[in-house]
Amino acid sequence: MLQKISLELLNSARLSTERLLHMLEHPQAEKYVRGCFVKVPQPSSSPSNEGSSFLLLPPSPGWVCQIVGIRSCEPYIVRSGVGGVSTPAGERNASGGGGAGGGMSCSYKLVLRVAPKASAKFDREFALTELLNTPVTPIEFEEWKRKLQEFDSVDDLAKRIKAKVQQLKEFTFTDEDVQTILARKQQDSGGGSAVTTSGNLLKQLMSIKHDLDSLNASLSSISTASSSRRDMKEKLQVLMSKKAEIEARIARRKAAGGDQRKPGFLHGFLSMEKRRQKLQQASFLQPTKRNCTRDLVSKRNEALHSDHFSLPGGGK
Numbered sequence: 001m002l003q004k005i006s007l008e009l010l011n012s013a014r015l016s017t018e019r020l021l022h023m024l025e026h027p028q029a030e031k032y033v034r035g036c037f038v039k040v041p042q043p044s045s046s047p048s049n050e051g052s053s054f055l056l057l058p059p060s061p062g063w064v065c066q067i068v069g070i071r072s073c074e075p076y077i078v079r080s081g082v083g084g085v086s087t088p089a090g091e092r093n094a095s096g097g098g099g100a101g102g103g104m105s106c107s108y109k110l111v112l113r114v115a116p117k118a119s120a121k122f123d124r125e126f127a128l129t130e131l132l133n134t135p136v137t138p139i140e141f142e143e144w145k146r147k148l149q150e151f152d153s154v155d156d157l158a159k160r161i162k163a164k165v166q167q168l169k170e171f172t173f174t175d176e177d178v179q180t181i182l183a184r185k186q187q188d189s190g191g192g193s194a195v196t197t198s199g200n201l202l203k204q205l206m207s208i209k210h211d212l213d214s215l216n217a218s219l220s221s222i223s224t225a226s227s228s229r230r231d232m233k234e235k236l237q238v239l240m241s242k243k244a245e246i247e248a249r250i251a252r253r254k255a256a257g258g259d260q261r262k263p264g265f266l267h268g269f270l271s272m273e274k275r276r277q278k279l280q281q282a283s284f285l286q287p288t289k290r291n292c293t294r295d296l297v298s299k300r301n302e303a304l305h306s307d308h309f310s311l312p313g314g315g316k
Helices: 007-012 017-023 029-033 138-151 158-169 175-189 193-220 226-256 261-279 294-304
Strands: 037-040 063-078 102-113 124-126
Touching: 007 138, 007 158, 017 029, 017 102, 029 063, 037 102, 037 124, 063 138, 193 226
Parallel strands: none
Antiparallel strands: 037 063, 063 102, 102 124
């Protein structure tokens, strides 16, 4: 059974921090993210860390964990890039739409499990800022497979991962989803007609984006005929023009002060659209690499001393 699970398949079911921020906006976010995979740092007591000099050796491999749920929490800011620093959202002047420094507000933590059939008592909650935002490496893949054998949890796992990957490919925001998000954000902010008007524009923008996603998916398929590709490309140009027009209208409203009552509301949706546009270029984003300096290692080690996993038998 393990031979049916490849590194490529596992990475197809791994969610980057950017994509998680995007998907957690969805009214049924838990349905889509549950069963996907993320990476977390190894606890500092892990054997591969003992006797190592972080200044001379590369960071220890991360652990591949499965998302088994999400939990609401106090909002915190997830900075752009890898390993962003968490900041209470209340310290920002915007109420959840992000701001300077590329941060986005998140009100959820992920409930992670070290192996699909491991005991729930080993589940741990992780903020998005605690994740390792890089693809699974061959070394991490082999360690993950070893855990699967240890917990006897490989039954039909390949089929479930493939089904989850297909669900991720079909993930989108319907008009009803957008309306739910708009109503929720308006209720949270107590917004008025200015927010409602902007919401209508954003609804149109999301609908066009959905059509663009569908077209791009069809164009990327090798089974699409050449004649159909020409028609699709023409329709793509029309939709791109409409998208640019609506974005310009939103920008004009913002410049005219039409959204002054709730600046973070509009910024949050526009940021979400930018993330969707980036995700269109590939299944998952490839995060920017960073240097492993003493300060970054120190921050990572401090985060590992409290609430991370301990495997049965001491993690060995």
